[in-house]
Amino acid sequence: MTGRVKRIIRDRGFGFIRAENGDDIFFNRSNLEEEDFNALEEGTAVEFFLMEGPKGLQALSVRTMKLQQRTS
Numbered sequence: 001m002t003g004r005v006k007r008i009i010r011d012r013g014f015g016f017i018r019a020e021n022g023d024d025i026f027f028n029r030s031n032l033e034e035e036d037f038n039a040l041e042e043g044t045a046v047e048f049f050l051m052e053g054p055k056g057l058q059a060l061s062v063r064t065m066k067l068q069q070r071t072s
Helices: none
Strands: 002-009 014-019 024-028 045-053 056-064
Touching: 014 045, 024 045
Parallel strands: 024 056
Antiparallel strands: 002 014, 002 045, 014 024, 045 056
């Protein structure tokens, strides 16, 4: 799935992603692939896998979406 980082609670180590379908998805800093949690910003486009956790939907393997370069 894809979406954008909606909110980051840095001192607690988690945040929320607004998925393209409008759902708010929880993520934990431990679910980031290669990203530095402290460098992650609200509004950043991300892709992730979705899982039903004990408290609702949770994002796994979160990583920022890299813009693909066009070749002419």
